Amino acid sequence: MFDPHSDLLTNTVFAAVDLETTGLDPSCDQIIEVAVQRFTLNAEAGHFSTLVNSDIPIPPEVSKLTGITSKDLVNAPDFNEIKSQVSAALQGAVLVGHNINFDLKFLSKRGISPTGIIIDTLDLAYIIDRDSPDYRLQTLNERYQIDPGTKHRALSDCISTMNLFLLLLGKLTETSEPTLQRLQKLASASGWPLESLFTHCLKSPSKSTVNLRNEIPINTIDETITSISNSSKYQRDIEPIIDYGLIFGPDGPLTNNLGGYEFREEQVQMAEDVARALNESENLIVEAGTGTGKSLAYLIPALIHSLQNETRVVISTNTINLQEQLQNDDVPLSLRSLIDLGVESADSAIVAVLKGRSNYLCRRRFEQHLGRTVIDREDALLLAKILLWIDHTNTGDKSELNLTRKAHNILWNKLSAEGAGYCEIPTGRCFLRNAREAAGNSNLVITNHSLLLADVATAGAALPTYELLIIDEAHHLEDQATRSLGFEINQPVVTDIFDRLTGQDSVTATSASLLRNTLSNENQLTRLNSIISTLSPTVNSVRTNFNTLFGLAAQYLENSRTSNVRGTMRITDHRGSRSWNSLTDISENIRLEISDIINSLNLLSTLSEPHLNINAVQSIQNDIGSLRTDLIELNEHLIEVITEPNPTAVYWIREGARQTYGIFCMAPVEVDEALKQNMFSQKDSVTLTSATLTTNGTFEHILRRLGFNPDASNTLPSPFDYRSTTLTLIPKDLPDPRDDRYLEELSVAIADAAVAASGKTLALFTSHAAIRHAYNRIRNLIEHADSDIEVLAQGISGDTQRLIERLRQNSRCILLGTASMWEGIDVRGEALQVVIITRLPFDVPTDPIYQARSEQYSNAFMDYAVPNAIMKFRQGFGRLIRSSSDRGIFIVMDNRLVRSRYGSKFIESLPSMTVKQCRRDELRESIELWLNQT
16 A cells, blocks of 8 residues: 655556446446456556446346347356456556546445545546536546547456556646645645545656646637737728728638638628727617627627727626637637728737636735635645646636536635735735736726626726726626616525625634734733624624524425415515514614624724734735624615515515525516616716517617617628528417426437437426426437437436537537527527427526516516517527528417417517428428428
């Protein structure tokens, strides 16, 4: 066995272990194959491998994955017959496995419980390869060009794991000595088995300080774009006259800089509209249909205007993904094209991406966590990942890390700059400060709606000064404004605040320890002890009161269950009732206790102030300030929701993750006046754009919802020829979606469509519950049809991005999605040829925000619900045709489209194409005929 204090791992024997099983549950599933590959750092040292008899049938999906059938196991030994051989193969070795806990649980259930050092290559890859798309063995084999042998067979996976371990160990050996020392200390504080590897790497004579990012195939981390190399093909000797027909034309610079570029008149028109709005200080709203190329149509005129007028333009998107697409793809392309055109200063244009504080690592908080004497093992994994990244990142941006574990996203919130204050005495570069300084010196700032609205709420504290604004994905602006201007009071947030106040490694514990070694005055020490002794019982009391408050909220929900759907209850009609008085009394006690805690923090801060020249004291001051801000906000929100509601807001209680507590929520009923007064009217020019902004052919609905008054508007159709490429099918004999028979009939129809199209299908649902029901039924129907089409479902088969990638890679696939999959998915070509909308996407009628807003209309359904649903319906349709060469079928499985008085409005919102009503049993033939046309 390896001694971590010995010189090297050279003579250590390792054993890579892998099992194939009938399922995931050790208590009821069985092992069907076991393999162990023994090895040293220099050579293989023998292996053991065998199939294992199972007295339960192998599920079809397991046979499909592994190639092992029940027939293969007929003559295989029982596990008890080979148990001693497995134990012998593991004896005296350091165990290595990929997600090894899975294998160990099955072995333990069968009487084999190895002791000693256990190394998980899943953990090792996670900390070293910071941005791998995922950490499955198959993905890592492809990433590092490791021959996987026969996939999902035990011995092949053992050999792959061995090779992965050796490769990762080599990369770890190349890490700098200071970083390895910190990793070793971290492992020791957390009892992490990888301590032995860090020790080995420190003692290895081959250790160097090679930068990991030069060795591992990881996406490079670029500096903020400051310049792009010059090219003179289109340069002129005089100041260029901006001709957007030339820039976007078939012989323009975009043709040379973008492979497969297609000229589109709509793109030229939009660029001219945006340029006019910027030059003439006008407000513009423009709908640009799918395929218009709207990103370049606003980026290029924005850059030109900024460079020629030395002014800043802010571009806001709804998602960080689009931010990064603009930064990494569209901005460099735009700048190269402008340089080719000869636009002055284009080669020195500065473009910055600015995100919310929670996206940036706070070095001070990170160092505080690293300095703890006891560290949770799961926390240590993330801290190690950051340690191997922090010296190589220029941005400190979370997006450079792939955090695949839920616990790590929670810990990141404690390490981020959100609520961290500002370091007067910074330790190293402050990533947030760097990002803001870069934005302050830029021509173009690319941000997101969340930060844009935070800037509005804080009177310009989040973004550099600007007068020109372009908002892409503007159909999301109302929802994002609603979230930004609303709040929640929930148990996890409250618990986090008070955990930061008292307990091990809390602000008060750290302050007390630090100040007792800093203060010399006896009176000050007495005051310090008095503050600390007062805080603890007050915090305990307020915790108890909050638990009672959340419990009473849950009782309210339960008592209103007869009229309550989906675990929500508007508070409007309950204030002033006898039972509500109990909540009022408790909230008043909480308010007084929080006020006492804030006073104690103020006293603690006062004691610290004379010693701010000490870094550790400055750090504590920041934490005290952050806590004080959070507590003041919590008190204000509690008072508002319980006793002093705003008449322009809606309040409700909803179920928490456990039904034993409720969550208090607030949202503004309308956001139009806030946006108009605090954003639109404050800027010289605002442009709103999206692929879906109109309903019934006008902008009336979105303009009312946002309070936007444009000087100009334009609706630019998609350049795609939907008449010849797209068929819309409406099965008219399906039950109404509210009918109990609907989900069964729907599942049959989806399976028929997928079989007819040989997969290549995306089905969009309006609820996860419907997906869960349909998923199992569709799988059974596909198997009964003897088809090899793979059925995937959001929330069941993996995360969204992985599922989309699987759809791209395996066209014989049907993907069931909801929520985020209605938009933003770009799958081109034959991988996606059928898009199904299962149900018209109306808002949930019991949603409190929907109810409150509906009350503002005389005919809420037609004037509010239908327009909202149409915009989302059009987003779903937009997933189908993504290029001029695509061909496909759009199926709407909701007969309200043809039977209701409003159904025609949905059909009329789509581009002109062939629309056909059919019976469900005609779906297959209709699909096959259309897709087989040339």
